């Protein structure tokens with residue numbers, strides 16, 4: 001039986017509507033650093049007062065905006081070029097935000113947070129376009145946070161212990177991530193997730209994400225071609241291995257595990 005979407009676990013974006021809008025993005029109280037950082041990076045959903053551009057029935061809509069990158073576009077060089085980040089973030093990620101705002105304007109989804117839109121549209125064929133764009137916004141914001149300058153190395157102790165209990169060793173976990181990332185046919189994502197009390201590696205196709213299967217994501221690697229093709233062409237495995245060795249943000253994963 002399909003598990004329910006664990007929306008309670010994925011409240012990385014604030015749902016700001018007219019009733020709770022604040023000019024201070026720090027005002028929302030998140031329990032841990034990662035969520036706080038993520039919120040800061042996603043001051044995202046801001047209120048639109050119907051300023052003439054929307055029909056009268058759209059009183060107040062949640063407008064999704066592109067969260068800032070947590071580092072400079074050239075910060076991931078030489079593993080991921082500034083050119084790739086510029087297109088990936090500035091065109092693809094930004095494009096999903098623009099598409100979602102167009103798709104939900106004037107609909108029942110206009111006032112919903114990103115997570116609620118994902119929750120409400122997952123698995124519904126007639127809502128695929130809304131789901132895809134909402135999930136891709138969420139996935140990409142999570143992906144940028146899954147990478148950091150001088151990443152890789154050893155995970156923090158608590159996460160390392162959990163990885164060893166679930167996989168036997170960090171190396172096995174990394175190998176499973178490489179396998180998931182390189183065997184995902186076509187576009188998609190490789191994830192380290194918490195499923196019950198165990199860590200697992202899973203892959204999802206296109207825009208799909210682990211929450212639709214009740215799993216809590218800890219980190220992700222984007223394996224859409226736009227994530228690596230300018231730098232690695234068809235060598236997806238080289239991109240994934242380099243990300244795991246040099247950029248992967250175990251601290252982010254540890255924070256998600258503990259939250």
Ligand SMILES: [Fe+2]
Pocket residue numbers: 088092140222224226227
């Ligand atoms: Fe992507």
